[in-house]
Amino acid sequence: MTRPPVFLAAVGLLIGAEASAQLRVPPVVQRVLPGRQPAQPVLVGIDALRADFLARTGGNTVYFAGDSFGLVPAAKTNLTAQAQWLRQHPEVVVSIEGHASPLDTRDHALALGARRAQEVRDFLVLMGVPAAQLTAVSLGKERPVGANSRVETILVR
Amino acid sequence: MLAAAVAVPAAAQQAVPVIAVPPLSSPADKQTSAGSTLAIAWQATELIAQDLRTTSEVLALPPNQQKDFYSYPEVTAPTFSRWRAKGAKALLTGFVQARPDGRLAVGCYVYDTEKGTELGRTGFVVAPDDWRRAAHKCSGLAYKSLTGAPGIFDTRIAYVARTGFGTAQSSRIATMDSDGLNHSYVTPPDGLVTTPRLSPDGERLAYVSFSGGQPHILVRDLDSNEERPLAGTSLPSFSPRFSPDGNRVVFSMTNGGNTDIYVTGATGGYPQRLTTSPGIDTSPSFSPDGRSILFESDRSGTQQLYVMSADGSNQRRISFGGGWYAAPEWSPDGEMIAFTSRGNDGLRVGIMKADGTDARVLTSGPRDEGANWAASSRELIFQRVDVAGRPGIYRVTLSGGEPRKVTVPQDAADPDWSGARE
Numbered sequence: 364m365t366r367p368p369v370f371l372a373a374v375g376l377l378i379g380a381e382a383s384a385q386l387r388v389p390p391v392v393q394r395v396l397p398g399r400q401p402a403q404p405v406l407v408g409i410d411a412l413r414a415d416f417l418a419r420t421g422g423n424t425v426y427f428a429g430d431s432f433g434l435v436p437a438a439k440t441n442l443t444a445q446a447q448w449l450r451q452h453p454e455v456v457v458s459i460e461g462h463a464s465p466l467d468t469r470d471h472a473l474a475l476g477a478r479r480a481q482e483v484r485d486f487l488v489l490m491g492v493p494a495a496q497l498t499a500v501s502l503g504k505e506r507p508v509g510a511n512s513r514v515e516t517i518l519v520r
Numbered sequence: 521m522l523a524a525a526v527a528v529p530a531a532a533q534q535a536v537p538v539i540a541v542p543p544l545s546s547p548a549d550k551q552t553s554a555g556s557t558l559a560i561a562w563q564a565t566e567l568i569a570q571d572l573r574t575t576s577e578v579l580a581l582p583p584n585q586q587k588d589f590y591s592y593p594e595v596t597a598p599t600f601s602r603w604r605a606k607g608a609k610a611l612l613t614g615f616v617q618a619r620p621d622g623r624l625a626v627g628c629y630v631y632d633t634e635k636g637t638e639l640g641r642t643g644f645v646v647a648p649d650d651w652r653r654a655a656h657k658c659s660g661l662a663y664k665s666l667t668g669a670p671g672i673f674d675t676r677i678a679y680v681a682r683t684g685f686g687t688a689q690s691s692r693i694a695t696m697d698s699d700g701l702n703h704s705y706v707t708p709p710d711g712l713v714t715t716p717r718l719s720p721d722g723e724r725l726a727y728v729s730f731s732g733g734q735p736h737i738l739v740r741d742l743d744s745n746e747e748r749p750l751a752g753t754s755l756p757s758f759s760p761r762f763s764p765d766g767n768r769v770v771f772s773m774t775n776g777g778n779t780d781i782y783v784t785g786a787t788g789g790y791p792q793r794l795t796t797s798p799g800i801d802t803s804p805s806f807s808p809d810g811r812s813i814l815f816e817s818d819r820s821g822t823q824q825l826y827v828m829s830a831d832g833s834n835q836r837r838i839s840f841g842g843g844w845y846a847a848p849e850w851s852p853d854g855e856m857i858a859f860t861s862r863g864n865d866g867l868r869v870g871i872m873k874a875d876g877t878d879a880r881v882l883t884s885g886p887r888d889e890g891a892n893w894a895a896s897s898r899e900l901i902f903q904r905v906d907v908a909g910r911p912g913i914y915r916v917t918l919s920g921g922e923p924r925k926v927t928v929p930q931d932a933a934d935p936d937w938s939g940a941r942e
Contacts, residue, residue, distance in 0.1 A: 466867065469847070470715070471803070471816065473758050473759070473772075477779065478777045478779070482777065501734075501774070503758075508686055
């Protein structure tokens with residue numbers, strides 16, 4: 364339940380920030396309470412990285428048509444931006460999560476999610492992202508949201 | 521309740537054999553650690569009648585504790601005319617006896633009341649607390665005597681117990697007896713698991729866990745609760761199913777985005793690759809003789825059913841009816857294949873002959889899938905997501921009729937049914 368609300372909040376924050384000025388880094392990073400150590404700086408870091416990734420790439424999710432695993436033009440545009448960001452952040456490790464529709468059957472959905480994740484991974488590698496940064500996984504139809512024929516790029520660390 | 525149980529349609533009465541289940545007898549009413557033998561005998565009688573009522577192929581007359589009394593000697597020498605007069609084609613008698621060693625002897629006999637002949641008998645010596653299992657065996661004897669098929673009363677069901685929705689969903693494997701008793705959770709809460717598959721004897725469980733990110737198959741001994749990965753690989757693996765002898769597991773593995781079918785020993789070994797198509801080959805299922813493997817593949821462009829020899833040779837398509845066919849499972853008697861049909865109107869469960877002909881859909885959908893056979897080959901268990909989006913498990917008989925929901929403590933998905941236990 365945590366992931367989408369965090370993303371939505373972060374997107375909202377950054378859209379607001381970009382509209383008003385060019386605030387490049389979310390304020391959470393800069394906020395250090397006087398007299399206290401910053402709590403869990405690594406977590407603050409990944410949250411900031413995720414927010415920045417979303418803001419600069421236009422989103423961490425690409426969508427597929429029906430039962431296909433081919434990348435549509437909009438997906439390639441988004442992934443090109445993702446690849447550019449990932450090349451600038453070689454320390455960031457990402458998990459590429461493939462999903463499929465609840466109207467697919469369970470085993471086929473797992474295989475199709477894996478196929479889609481592999482397509483995204485291959486495209487990012489083609490765009491110059493080191494393969495070691497990327498792990499493709501499938502969640503099949505086990506994590507349904509609204510639109511399920513999708514691949515999410517999740518920043519792990 | 522009594523009237524409702526008796527008032528069956530005339531047509532059904534003709535087609536379905538009626539069996540009388542008068543209260544089991546006891547040579548002497550003695551106390552045991554599970555109650556008196558006559559009290560256990562009555563509970564066992566009610567359980568047997570209840571077992572048979574869960575099938576739509578045998579009609580058990582409701583037992584009457586007062587009027588149906590018979591003496592211990594009559595267990596093996598019943599008055600057939602008495603039960604014929606009640607409309608019963610068959611009769612089950614039995615006894616519960618306390619033994620000097622503190623255990624119970626439970627015996628059952630099934631008779632043809634028209635011919636006056638014995639159709640079968642079975643007997644067990646059990647700990648007093650295990651009388652239920654002995655009663656299930658009596659139910660199985662009655663069912664087999666009247667239908668010719670193995671009973672399902674002493675079988676286990678495994679399924680995925682779910683809580684929460686969407687990305688907050690968590691799941692764990694649960695098992696229970698086919699009548700819903702002895703329900704227990706096998707894996708810890710807050711996990712993400714799917715596809716539990718019982719070994720034919722119900723003693724081991726193969727399932728898919730997403731712990732660590734990738735889906736991977738684990739095999740667990742249900743007695744010791746020890747478990748280990750099926751294949752020593754970091755590649756994603758899923759869709760496990762045991763061979764009929766329980767010694768092998770056939771499954772799917774994904775390499776570079778391509779999913780194929782592999783087989784390996786249930787206790788380890790190097791996976792042998794069986795398919796090489798660039799499409800998605802998954803949902804494998806052994807034939808009852810272990811010589812063939814049924815699976816689905818989208819190599820033709822749509823999901824269809826295929827059969828191959830157990831070594832991967834001689835792959836051939838068997839579904840040609842139009843539409844998409846997925847998740848096949850061979851019936852225990854080898855005659856039929858259960859499948860999930862996939863179309864614009866959703867997912868439905870159906871059956872076809874083992875050669876792929878005579879496909880017909882059994883359920884109305886729109887989100888029914890993952891059918892697995894009862895040991896009797898006459899009933900299926902499957903997953904249905906209802907209109908409110910809640911998944912549950914249901915049973916449907918091949919003879920048709922509305923699927924019946926299986927009562928479990930929470931949302932439930934992806935059921936599997938063991939074979940008859942020895």
